Amino acid sequence: MIREITIGQYYPVDSVLHRMDPRTKLFGTMVYIVSLFLADNVWGYAVAALLLAVVIRLSRVPVSFMVRGLKAILFLLLISVSFNLFLTDGEEIFRVGFLRVTWEGVRMAAFMAVRLIFLVMGSSVMTLTTTPNQLTDGLEKSLGFLKKVRVPVHEMAMIMSIALRFIPILVEETDKIMKAQMARGADFESGGLIQKAKSMVPLLVPLFISAFRRATDLAMAMEARCYHGGEGRTKMKPLRYARRDYTAYAVYAVYLGVIVLTKFV
Amino acid sequence: MGIIKASRLVFDYIRRDEEENIEEVDRAIDGLDVDVEKGSFVAILGHNGSGKSTLAKHINAILVPTEGTVWVSDMDTADDSKVWEIRRKAGMVFQNPDNQIIGNVVEEDVGFGPENIGVPTDDIWKRVDESLEAVGMTAYRYKSPNKLSGGQKQRVAIAGVMAMRPECIVLDEPTAMLDPNGRKEVIRTVRELNRKEGITVLMITHYMEEVIHADRVIVMDEGKIVMDGTPREIFSRVDELKGYRLDVPQVTELAYELRRGGADMPEGILSLDAFVESFMAALSGRRAGDRGVLTPDAGDRNAAAEE
Amino acid sequence: MAIRVEDLTFIYNEGTALEQRALDGVSFEIPDGQFVGLIGHTGSGKSTLIQHLNGLVKPTGGKIYYNGEDIYSEGYSLRQLRSKVGLVFQYPEHQLFEVDVISDVCYGPRNLGLPEDEVRQRAEDALRLVGMKEKYWEQSPFELSGGQKRRVAIAGVLAMNPEVLILDEPTAGLDPKGRDEILDQVEKLHNARGMTIILVSHSMEDMARYAERLLVMNHGKKAFDGTPREIFRHYKELEQMGLAAPQVTYVVHALRERGVDIDEDITTVEEARDALLEVLQRA
Structure with missing residues (x-):
């Protein structure tokens, strides 16, 4: 059962996403997470879903692998959904004992669920297409x-x-x-x-x-094997931005813009 | 002087209590002298606790002598300024294949050593390509080490060492945790590196079949070298080996038993072919005359008569 | 009729892309008191098979009977079964956890809910059985040598008083003398107590020496089942499965090819010695 945890597992195929610089992917994941919290209506989430679908497609990783990562957060998902469902004030739909279910609650719970699911799937895309070594390289360089x-x-x-x-x-x-x-x-x-x-x-x-x-x-x-810390160390796979990375950053900008626009729909 | 040399080497494992007082001293190596010739394949035998692993760790400067000196390529391992140079020249492969692979992808692991010693990027790639090729693991370069068999993991570990362009490789029971096929795989790889690339090999093992191709066999007991010679010389002393908690290959034992039974078999037979040839010779010798009593314990009786 | 395995099948990750048939329609019977060797290359299904025998894994298909009872039937106590069918895993010393040797060995019998004095009695018996002297009993198991740790771990299973003892490569990582000591101990348990033994090993030499019967696994299926002599006759097929015969078998076949009249079923050094001396004597 514990074998099924996929977070942090690399799926070895060759794709644009696999070849992308880990810093680009890290930043992209951050942008995506931010966008999930910026979006506050169906349109926003539709755009986020579209991006996720395109990215998953580009990654060439089977969707089942992304979905499996969700099992790990099932409990968390359940808790946050029920909290939102029962503890949001608003127009009541029905009531079970002291628990009230409201339209606002349903809406919040649904958004919360979508947010969490997209968040996990979005980060899975990064971990599935980036070897942990690249990921740490990316972090190391970004936080240098x-x-x-x-x-x-x-x-x-x-x-x-x-x-x-x-x-x-x-x-x-x-x-x-x-x-x-x-x-x-x-x-x-x-x-x-x-x-x-x-x-x-x-x-x-x-x-x-x-x-x-x-x-x-x-x-x-x-x-x-002569490891003595980071000093004087060279890199087998030094991080270098390629054109696809610049393209990706452009896509992020456009995407964030669109997400912000959806707020005014 | 050979590539590796130890002189009057002593090493004590010291256990201290909380106040840093010496509680127990365990002498793992006790006045050992050895000189290993460049390009040779040396096998080290000895039961668990005989000091083999401790010796191996001295060659890589992971341990430094309590007394005496160890030189690798004329560098004293106790000299702090030479430590990285020594580790580069004398690579080390350990027993547990899982606990020595650092990378999450085969090729990244092979590149780990060169990265540490500051090899330029293009050169790292060249070395990784060559090393993977040398151990026959090129087809697995993008794989996760966790998906490999034990023998393959050990070959990756060997490639990781080769990428540092060492002169010598020390292998500390590299086959102990492998199945027979994995063992053959690793031994074949090591022999090839020794023959083709001229790498000096020091291999510690418990499996007697693995040492018959070595140039030299060293047997250790209680921190000392107790036997030292060619495999043939060593394996002709069957009783002595057993006294050191070791064993011999079945053909060697069978030839030895036949000899003890009065048959005209030479000493130190190591291979199937050698056994068959010797036995056929003994058989035709018998047919040509020269008859004596042959029983399983004739040797014992002869020995008793000699006394 | 102690253990009967019928058409046992086990599939990992059934229904996914990673589906893998670890066991495929395996059937056999092991009578009481037999010393069985189980061989097969890594990944042939041996380990999965032995984990089924004491109910640690639930099969995808097929049945296992212990003394005539279906171990996977409702209400059958698997914990009871595990005390009857002892399983010593590979590197069993890695499961030691107690502060001293005797407490660690007590763990198994205590789990059976026995009274404390019987727990202690069983632990002491088990330690004696594996040749651990009393002076070690109060020591931490982590301060013992590799071979001693392994004996303590085996004692931990023996203290459950099993009728069947399954050992998965009990000699892995030991030096030659240590290997012989462990196997001699196992043979003693078999001879003195009539314990059924199932030994997994890669050493064909050991199999020829100790086992009465060999089960050969290949790709999840039972490939051969017979006495070591019968099995090693198929040495060429064994090689195709990534296995081999004892070196002596190869000697015998090579000599036979050169016209030496010697029984082809010889599998141990002692037998070969006697036969070859006789050949020389006759010449």
């Missing part, structure tokens, strides 16, 4: 100015990149340890909250130990 105020940008980017690489490995490991303890009669499902928390100890201790062992091994392997 922070180095001047002694923020360890390179180190943070490296940590992120490594974390992303080890997530699937640790997920698999969790699955294995869980099964191994179940073979020793462990029960991870029944019992109350305290019982459940206690039953996690035989899972968490081995997992931590394994994570530490991997970390030590990896640190040694990195050192053996």
Whole structure:
């Protein structure tokens, strides 16, 4: 079940989006998120949906992969939708006990759902078309100015990149340890909250130990390959803007403009 | 002097308590001398805890000697200013394939080393192409390491080292976590690098079949070198090897057993072909005369008679 | 008739693009007290198969009976089954978690809800069974050597008092002597206690030495089922499956090709030694 988390997973095909500079994609994702909160009517969301559809098409990643990322936020989605649905003042449609459902609530809940779904799908497009390394490269370079105020940008980017690489490995490991303890009669499902928390100890201790062992091994392997921080390091894939990136920035500008216009429709 | 040399090397693992007082000293390497010739393929055997891995980590300056000296290409590993140069010249491949791959894409991982030592971009690409080609992983360059088999991951790790253009590769049980096919894959790759590119190889292993092609076999026990010679020389001392918790390939053991049973078999047989030829020779020798008692324990009796 | 597997099929990610048939119509029966070797290259379905045998995975199709009872039927206690069919995973030392050795071994029996004195008794028995001396019992399992950790982990499964013990590559990563020690221990359990053993290993030499019967898996299907002698006769087919026979088998076949009169079914060094000495004697 935990295997299905797709956020942060790269889908290896060749497309315009894959070849785009990660900074362009990062900025684009930010623009998109901002636009989702700017838009406040059906027209705005229609434009956002159109852009998303075009981008997904361009990415050549199957839509099913984007949708799968939504599972991870299902709970969050449910909560925010119900909050908006029940706690918005306005013209009442019906009432269940102290919960009132209003037209405004339905509208807000629908917009909230659309926002969240688009937000996750939009960011999935970025993570699915950008290798975590490119992504961290992009972040490192975009935030490079922070180095001047002694923020360890390179180190943070490296940590992120490594974390992303080890997530699937640790997920698999969790699955294995869980099964191994179940073979020793462990029960991870029944019992109350305290019982459940206690039953996690035989899972968490081995997992931590394994994570530490991997970390030590990896640190040694990195050192053996002459890693010594960001200083004097060159890049195999240095970031360079190409024409498609300038085009993308132009598209962002136009898109934001259109979104703002829809507010006056 | 060879490419790697250790003189009176001692290494202690020191455990300290909270007040930094020495709690326990564990001597992992105990006065070891070794000299490895450039371009050779050296296999290091020894049971778990015999000090092999500790020795390997000295060659890459991950550990520095408690006493004695280690030189790599005439550079003292204790010299801080040479550390990166040493690590570039003596690359290292570890046991767990998952815990040494840093990149999220094969080619990016291979490029990691050259990036660290500041190789210009165009040159990194050239090196990555060459290294992937040398280990036969070019077809997988855009893949995620998580999607590869164990043997393929180890080949990526080897490519990552090759991209630093090393003179020597130290492999610390690179096949321990692999299945037989993965093991063959890795050994074939390493042998090829040794023969074609002239890379000096130091390989630690527990699998005896993997060392029969080495130029030299070193056996370690309790932090010392206890046997040192060609595979043939080493594998003719079957009992001694077993005493060090090691094993021999089945053909070697069978030839040894036959010899003990009184058959005229040479010592240190390592391959199937050598065994078959020797046995056929022994058989025709028997047919030509020269008869004696042959029983499984004739050797023991002969030995007893000698005493 | 301890374990009966009928037409077992398991499909990963059914209905998606990543669909993968890990097991495909596998059937066999393992009687009580047999020492079975399970071989197959990586990805042949061995690991998936053994996880089915103690109910850790639910099959896509097919049935498994333990002592005549369908383990996936409603109301069948899988936890009870897991105490009867012990499964030692690969690198089992990675599941150790307690502060000392004895507590870790107690984990399994305690999960069975046994009284505390019996839990302790079983743990002590299990530790003795794997040859862990009493002086180690109060130590942290993380301070032991690799081989010792593995024994403790195996004891952790043995303390459940299983009737069947499944081991997934119990010798991986150990040195040659360590490998022999673990396997000798397993053989002792089989001989002394009549325990049914299912051993997964890549070492054909070990299989020839210890197993009474071999199951060969290939692409999710059962490819061969028979005694090691019968199986290793098919060494050419085994090679096509990415497997091999013991080196001795190759010696025997090469000698036979050169006209030496020797039984083709020889699979161990001892047998080969005796047969070849006899050949020389006759000459």
